[in-house]
Amino acid sequence: MTKIVITTASDSGYLPAACCQLKSVCDHLSEGYDVSLKLVACDVSDNDVAAARAFFADKGVPAEVIVPDFVDEKIKPINQRWPRAAYLRLYFDMIFGADVDRLIYFDADTRILAPVEPLMTFDMEGYPAAAVHDFVYYLTGNIRRRRKDLFLADDAPYLQSGVMVFDWPKMLEDGALDRARQFLADHPESCMEAPDQDALNHALENKWKPLDPRWNLHETYLNFGGKLKPCLEHYTSTKPWSKRRPPRWADAAAWYREELKGTIWADFIPSQGPGDKINAQVDFLKFRYAPKVRDTLAHVAPFALDMLKVPRERTDETELPWAPRNSKDVEDMARALVSEAHGERGFIRPPEAVLDGYGQGRPIGLA
Numbered sequence: 001m002t003k004i005v006i007t008t009a010s011d012s013g014y015l016p017a018a019c020c021q022l023k024s025v026c027d028h029l030s031e032g033y034d035v036s037l038k039l040v041a042c043d044v045s046d047n048d049v050a051a052a053r054a055f056f057a058d059k060g061v062p063a064e065v066i067v068p069d070f071v072d073e074k075i076k077p078i079n080q081r082w083p084r085a086a087y088l089r090l091y092f093d094m095i096f097g098a099d100v101d102r103l104i105y106f107d108a109d110t111r112i113l114a115p116v117e118p119l120m121t122f123d124m125e126g127y128p129a130a131a132v133h134d135f136v137y138y139l140t141g142n143i144r145r146r147r148k149d150l151f152l153a154d155d156a157p158y159l160q161s162g163v164m165v166f167d168w169p170k171m172l173e174d175g176a177l178d179r180a181r182q183f184l185a186d187h188p189e190s191c192m193e194a195p196d197q198d199a200l201n202h203a204l205e206n207k208w209k210p211l212d213p214r215w216n217l218h219e220t221y222l223n224f225g226g227k228l229k230p231c232l233e234h235y236t237s238t239k240p241w242s243k244r245r246p247p248r249w250a251d252a253a254a255w256y257r258e259e260l261k262g263t264i265w266a267d268f269i270p271s272q273g274p275g276d277k278i279n280a281q282v283d284f285l286k287f288r289y290a291p292k293v294r295d296t297l298a299h300v301a302p303f304a305l306d307m308l309k310v311p312r313e314r315t316d317e318t319e320l321p322w323a324p325r326n327s328k329d330v331e332d333m334a335r336a337l338v339s340e341a342h343g344e345r346g347f348i349r350p351p352e353a354v355l356d357g358y359g360q361g362r363p364i365g366l367a
């Protein structure tokens with residue numbers, strides 16, 4: 001029988017979420033598979049580990065907590081934004097051996113909403129890894145900068161490392177994690193945006209197969225009113241445990257609160273007052289419309305940008321706004337990637353070619 005390991009990774013800050021993540025996995029497992037659940041943790045206290053084990057015992061989740069002993073020696077963050085836990089998946093080859101057939105990884109800030117069997121039986125077709133496209137990069141034009149920084153081909157896709165499926169013996173044989181670690185050490189300046197994800201994209205170029213995007217629909221898609229029903233929600237920016245959580249995360253916040261009730265983390269989900277809800281709405285409006293206001297000023301009153309010391313024109317040398325042009329782009333991209341993942345069309349190169357106006361006029365994000 002195929003031996004499957006499903007894992008997440010965390011430090012003390014995300015530990016309540018990580019425990020809930022594996023609870024959501026357990027709730028959606030199918031019988032008849034040899035599955036082990038593992039929580040890989042670093043920068044946690046003995047009390048943290050005890051609390052995680054107590055949570056799993058109380059919830060009937062057969063999960064093991066692993067605290068690697070190599071973290072102090074090997075994991076050296078390249079900036080202050082990402083903690084050491086964010087790098088743990090780059091060291092899974094030092095934790096899981098070749099006796100594992102399939103390794104499935106979920107970020108701690110994800111929640112499973114559908115049976116996970118499709119990931120356990122997914123046909124890898126000889127690829128060592130599978131993942132969902134991080135398609136917000138295509139929607140905003142930021143993909144051009146990532147390709148340049150990571151030395152990828154001009155039409156290369158870019159994976160989102162928050163949900164990954166591995167043919168583990170092939171992954172070990174390929175040495176991709178060792179290459180990723182070496183790239184991170186050699187080119188830290190290229191990986192400041194998302195260190196582990198950037199390094200994996202370099203190491204796995206042409207070596208990963210696309211998953212259905214419903215297995216990693218993060219909040220850009222969901223907040224733009226996407227019509228696809230997610231198999232998993234990925235809280236990539238504003239978390240359900242943030243006071244500034246958007247209205248869309250109300251059900252998620254209630255779920256976490258219920259799961260953590262009676263634990264030492266019972267206050268992990270703060271209450272949200274009227275001011276917090278207003279701030280959450282303001283945050284989204286700024287994200288959605290500030291780039292459009294800037295574009296309007298560049299067109300009708302460029303001197304105003306000069307006074308604000310904002311460049312009149314955007315370039316690929318700097319980060320472009322993360323808000324997509326419109327909801328149609330978001331839906332067109334997601335549905336094209338669903339079609340690609342199910343073999344209804346070949347690999348889309350470059351993925352942004354499915355968007356309206358691609359190849360006409362100025363590139364996406366600069367127009």
